[in-house]
Amino acid sequence: MASVGLIVHIILGKFCDHLPLYRQEQIFKTRYR
Incomplete structure (x- = not known):
């Protein structure tokens, strides 16, 4: 499962x-x- 930090990083990048x-x-x- 992805960490919260990784998910936030992807969403902000997108x-x-x-x-x-x-x-x-x-x-x-x-x-x-």
Whole structure:
């Protein structure tokens, strides 16, 4: 199960920073290997 912090990070990225989910996925892959 995802932590609250991760869910908040995804929601803020999607709605505040206007990042689509596939782009967020790419960012997570490069930052958090």
